Amino acid sequence: MSTPSLTGANAPLVGPVVGMIGAGQLARMTQQAAIALGIELRVLAASADESAARVIVDTRLGDYRSAADLREFAKGCDAVTFDHEHVPTEHIEALAADGFAVHPGADALVHAQDKALMRERLTAIGAPCPAWARVADEADVAAFGEEHGWPVVLKAVRGGYDGRGVWVCDAVEQAAPVLASGVALIAESFVPFERELAVLVARSPHGQGVSYPVVETVQRDGICVEVLAPAPGLDPEVAAGAQSIALRIARELGVTGLLAVEMFQTARGLLVNELAMRPHNSGHWTIEGARTSQFEQHLRAVLDLPLGSPAPTAPVVVMANLLGGDDPDLFSRYEHVMAHDPGIKVHFYGKEVRPGRKIGHVTALGDDLETVRERARHAAVYLTEGIYT
Amino acid sequence: MSTPSLTGANAPLVGPVVGMIGAGQLARMTQQAAIALGIELRVLAASADESAARVIVDTRLGDYRSAADLREFAKGCDAVTFDHEHVPTEHIEALAADGFAVHPGADALVHAQDKALMRERLTAIGAPCPAWARVADEADVAAFGEEHGWPVVLKAVRGGYDGRGVWVCDAVEQAAPVLASGVALIAESFVPFERELAVLVARSPHGQGVSYPVVETVQRDGICVEVLAPAPGLDPEVAAGAQSIALRIARELGVTGLLAVEMFQTARGLLVNELAMRPHNSGHWTIEGARTSQFEQHLRAVLDLPLGSPAPTAPVVVMANLLGGDDPDLFSRYEHVMAHDPGIKVHFYGKEVRPGRKIGHVTALGDDLETVRERARHAAVYLTEGIYT
Known part of the structure; x- marks a missing residue:
């Protein structure tokens, strides 16, 4: 026995090479699709123990x-893409300047990296947004609260996710320590939403676009815990409007690959909350x-394939995230589930x-929302907590 | 940049380890399922270029x-299983004697390795078989033809697949060169079947069994080219009977893991043709x-998980194999398909x-058999031959 070398005597069918920067669960699940299509998926990992690196x-x-x-990583890749948004914009520009096909490109991706640029651009193209402004000091926040009312939501322009980098302030005094931290911020008006929706669309470099059905995302402590597909009881016109907004954003921003648009459904219509340009938990x-x-x-989008x-495969699909608890012995719970x-x-x-870490998810499919939702909930609670409820 | 080492500082969630002997497409597709379940799939490959070794x-x-x-391969595996039937029976027995959990075990697997033992055992448990006999010389073949009629089908007791190791003889003279080759043979009566069916069942070590719907397999030159799921127009009682036969064989032979039972549908009922104890093309x-x-x-069966x-996800599913042609440039055909x-x-x-080599497959799903079948056929022909038909 020996360990394998990657140069063999045969001539295997070598497919297109897609390089994904980052090796979390999104890259890991992308590998399942890459295996089917014969696409060679390469990942850039910080450690061989990372989720995708292991497969x-x-x-x-x-x-x-x-x-x-x-x-070095991009050499030989037919397309380079991302598992996360944290690659510095200037490095992405440099890769493109070197001739690598990077999807999404820096001009698009920056809108998923920088919330101020995102708000500016969405406002410019007429996509519905909460009231917002760049804020640098207490006077800015006070003025924003004066105009749009309290509470005011402060968001870090870069680096926030899963509820991090977001502060809900009832008065300017609460904003003071956030402002003092020196992080670049925007203020947004607090949106009294009915629920949160997400629209996942894909766009390819030559401009084809598709939209998945609109889903409802259920958050707890700022973290998505459950996705209901399609969003229950959503007015078909509102759903079509949401898809239209997402496809328009993808086109106007020149997104290539996936775009997830998180939205608030409010009494006065839809408002765009966040953008992500990669496979997304809501999908x-x-x-x-x-x-x-x-x-x-x-994969198809970044390779410019059709x-x-x-189309959904069942009338109701519910995904529930598995959030880590104290006990790592999860496999022993497979038997019951x-x-x-x-x-x-x-x-x-x-x-x-x-x-609290996302360590997996479960999916249930069926005809009846309450039944399917209960199945997903039961499995998620048992797998993570070992409690039969 | 460096190449990864598999010992890291983190403590990833390490799942059960399943070792699969062989690294063909069955192991490759098993990896997609292993990734989802967090199962660590290990393969024994002859070369790093093999289908599964690459993923x-x-x-x-x-x-x-x-x-x-x-x-050496089995050390640390929670279960050892197979991508093919070619592992010597005595080696499998030795692994079990050393305490490794091997599924299926040698006692079961030998019936997928040795056609004479398979026919003996199936006959003993009353599973419907064509007339058959061990044959050693021309007199044996002549006597078999005399009793059961011509043509007589000679089959190599070990090693045949995809039509290899099978000879249809109209007279004893045609059997002579096969007999002269020294290969151990059985004779079977030629079955004038209406069509070929396959039943895929799974059985776990503690005895749970499930059966997939009965499918029709369409062969060309002894190679499966198309699978129709479920078998069109199959009488529900015949279907239930076929599933019952397959589950009984699994139980009686002590199969653990998957069992594919290939059958002939004839005017006088079902006859068992072949057994395979692993994921199977018909599935x-x-x-x-x-x-x-x-x-x-x-994976669930060999780990003794529930x-x-x-259950099928669509009324009609058609799988068409992609058989290699002269042109290896298949990826350029993705665009059209x-x-x-x-x-x-x-x-x-x-x-x-x-x-002629199986290099992939396509699957179409829908409501109408003719439409779905045509979709699969079109894609398979175009991908392998580049012809739009």
């Missing part, structure tokens, strides 16, 4: 903040629940279990 | 005919077409393209 042969270790590592339900998973769709059907519900689909990401 | 980090190079390589449709794919099901729902049919699912195995 991808062509894992390169390096630093996504290093221009040299990125250039994990598509693995079993849509004819083309978001991961396959992203996009796949986003699988015996209890032979149709439940379990996804573990192979990540270290830490409290 | 599985824990690939070990070795020889499945070497007892030492097999023992590739389950990746998108059943709630639990055969690959996930096999089995998953075999994906644009023509956004719902078609393409699977490439990353194997060297050789004429």
